[in-house]
Amino acid sequence: MKDQLNAIKIRAEKELSQVTAVQELENIRVKYLGKKGELTSVLRGMGALTAEERPAIGQLANGVRAFLESRIEETKRKLVRHERSLLLQKEAIDVTIPGKSRALGHRHPLSMVMNEIEEVFLGMGYEIAEGPEVELDYYNFEALNIPKNHPSRDVQDTFYVDDNIVLRTHTSPVQIRVMESKKPPIKVICPGRTYRSDEVDATHSPIFHQVEGLVVDKGITMGDLIGTLQVFAKSLFGEKTKVRLRPHHFPFTEPSAEVDVSCWVCGGTGCRVCKNEGWIEILGSGMVHPKVLEVCGIDPEVYSGFAFGLGVERVALGKFNIDDSRLFYENDIRFLKQF
Ligand code: PHE
Numbered sequence: 370m371k372d373q374l375n376a377i378k379i380r381a382e383k384e385l386s387q388v389t390a391v392q393e394l395e396n397i398r399v400k401y402l403g404k405k406g407e408l409t410s411v412l413r414g415m416g417a418l419t420a421e422e423r424p425a426i427g428q429l430a431n432g433v434r435a436f437l438e439s440r441i442e443e444t445k446r447k448l449v450r451h452e453r454s455l456l457l458q459k460e461a462i463d464v465t466i467p468g469k470s471r472a473l474g475h476r477h478p479l480s481m482v483m484n485e486i487e488e489v490f491l492g493m494g495y496e497i498a499e500g501p502e503v504e505l506d507y508y509n510f511e512a513l514n515i516p517k518n519h520p521s522r523d524v525q526d527t528f529y530v531d532d533n534i535v536l537r538t539h540t541s542p543v544q545i546r547v548m549e550s551k552k553p554p555i556k557v558i559c560p561g562r563t564y565r566s567d568e569v570d571a572t573h574s575p576i577f578h579q580v581e582g583l584v585v586d587k588g589i590t591m592g593d594l595i596g597t598l599q600v601f602a603k604s605l606f607g608e609k610t611k612v613r614l615r616p617h618h619f620p621f622t623e624p625s626a627e628v629d630v631s632c633w634v635c636g637g638t639g640c641r642v643c644k645n646e647g648w649i650e651i652l653g654s655g656m657v658h659p660k661v662l663e664v665c666g667i668d669p670e671v672y673s674g675f676a677f678g679l680g681v682e683r684v685a686l687g688k689f690n691i692d693d694s695r696l697f698y699e700n701d702i703r704f705l706k707q708f
Contacts, residue, residue, distance in 0.1 A: 370411065370418070370426055377407055378433045385440050391448050398441050408434055478708045479578060479697050482685040483560055486580050489604045490558045493597070495582065498557040500543035502564070506533045508542035512664050513621040521620050526566045528575075536564035539678055541621060544583040548665035553672050554586040560681075571693040578681035585657065585667060585674030591624070594654060594675035598628055602651075605684070606633040613648055622655025622676055633687060642690065649687060652679035 381401050388394050401408045412430050415423060476484070487497060500508075506517075515521055525538035543559035560580040567573040584593065595614065602610045610633065614626035629650050632643035639645040654677035659669035682694045689708070696704050 370414065370422075371429060373411055374408075374426070374429050374433050377401065377411065378436065381437055382440065385444050388444055388448070391445060391452070394441060394445055394448065401437055402434065402441075408437070475708070477697075477705065478689060479681055479685055481708060482688060483578060483580065483681050485605065486601075486679075486681070486684070487558065487560060489601055490580075490582065492604075493600065495556050495558050498543050498547050498559050499561060500537075500540070500546050500559065502537055502562055503530060504535055504537040504542050506535055508545050509535050509537050509539075512545045512661065513541055514658050514660050514664075515620045519620070527564055528566060538565050539563055540579045540581045541676070541678060544581060544676060545661070545665060547583065548585065548662070548667055553667060553674075554584075555674070556584050556586075558582045569695065571695065572683075572686075574682070574694060574698060576698075577694075579678055580681060581676065581678035583657070583674060583676045585662070585672055587672055589656075589673045589675055591656060591675070594656070594677065597675075598652075598654065598677065602630045605688070606630055609636060611637070614654075617653065617655075619653055619655055621658050621661050622653075623658045625653070625655035628652045628654055628677070634690070642687070651684060651687075652677050654678070 381397065384397055385394075388397065400406055403409065408430070415426065415430070418426060491497070509527075510519075510522060510525075511517070515525075527538045528536040530536070540559040540561045540563060543561070544557070547555060547557050547559075558580055559582075561578065562576060563579050564576055567575055569575065582597070584597070595612065599612050602612050609631070611631040613629040613631075615629065617625045617627040619625040627650055629648035631637040632640060632647055632649055634640050634642040635647065637647040639647050643649050654675065657674040657676050662669040662672060662674065682697060685697065686692065686694055
């Protein structure tokens with residue numbers, strides 16, 4: 370029995386030294402120390418020993434068991450440590466590998482120009498006002514002194530949802546909404562998308578963008594309008610830019626003027642961009658018509674105001690020296706990438 374115990378010890382030790390996984394270790398434990406294990410069955414046979422033999426063999430058997438238990442424990446710890454370090458190695462992140470870069474886009478050229486215009490006016494203390502693109506006929510036309518069937522509707526033909534609802538033809542209706550809801554002093558710009566039933570060509574599109582401005586307070590004059598437009602034109606097109614007003618007619622302003630700026634390419638001497646005129650028309654403007662103020666509940670005897678409206682596409686074409694506004698809507702990456 371003594372030889373048997375020693376043989377078990379040697380064999381188990383050898384097997385333990387070859388173990389490479391925690392699961393194998395468990396198999397060995399069951400094989401020797403389990404209920405039906407080899408050591409266990411040897412111990413069971415102790416009953417057959419004589420009283421003299423028993424203590425020495427008992428001691429030896431307990432020694433072997435303690436030895437195996439501690440070796441299994443130790444081997445297990447080693448294996449776990451080893452497996453963990455393999456895992457760490459496998460999952461290690463090389464922080465020095467360059468990251469995958471994502472292609473970052475940028476704003477659309479129309480948005481860039483729009484933002485630039487907004488910045489100029491925010492700098493002058495204006496607030497930004499917005500309104501619906503699907504607008505009531507009342508706000509888009511009637512409140513702006515353009516009655517139904519009036520010939521001036523012809524130049525702003527639009528898309529009718531029904532008799533009283535249209536896609537707005539300008540952002541002027543936002544000004545009516547602002548004047549209805551707010552007492553002067555008022556100082557807002559209204560940027561946004563606008564619609565007209567125009568045929569598409571190099572300078573026309575049924576969808577386009579405007580930024581309109583409105584100032585209403587006591588004692589506002591044409592001088593304030595001109596000064597504001599000068600500051601605006603210089604910020605957008607350069608310090609040397611000059612502004613010129615030509616008399617015009619809009620139903621919602623009186624007097625009204627179309628506004629030209631000196632050509633940003635040639636500075637006024639005449640070139641291809643300004644068609645040799647030296648001037649480029651960029652917006653419409655005027656003093657808010659007393660009827661319009663009245664409709665909004667503002668007393669024209671006490672208050673006066675100016676308004677202006679410019680086409681964003683027109684300005685963008687000029688600034689970027691592009692000759693076809695269709696490029697803005699086609700969203701060809703090769704075009705957009707250049708800005
Ligand atoms: N709403 C006019 C347009 O779209 C522009 C404009 C605005 C003119 C304000 C005068 C005053 O044509």
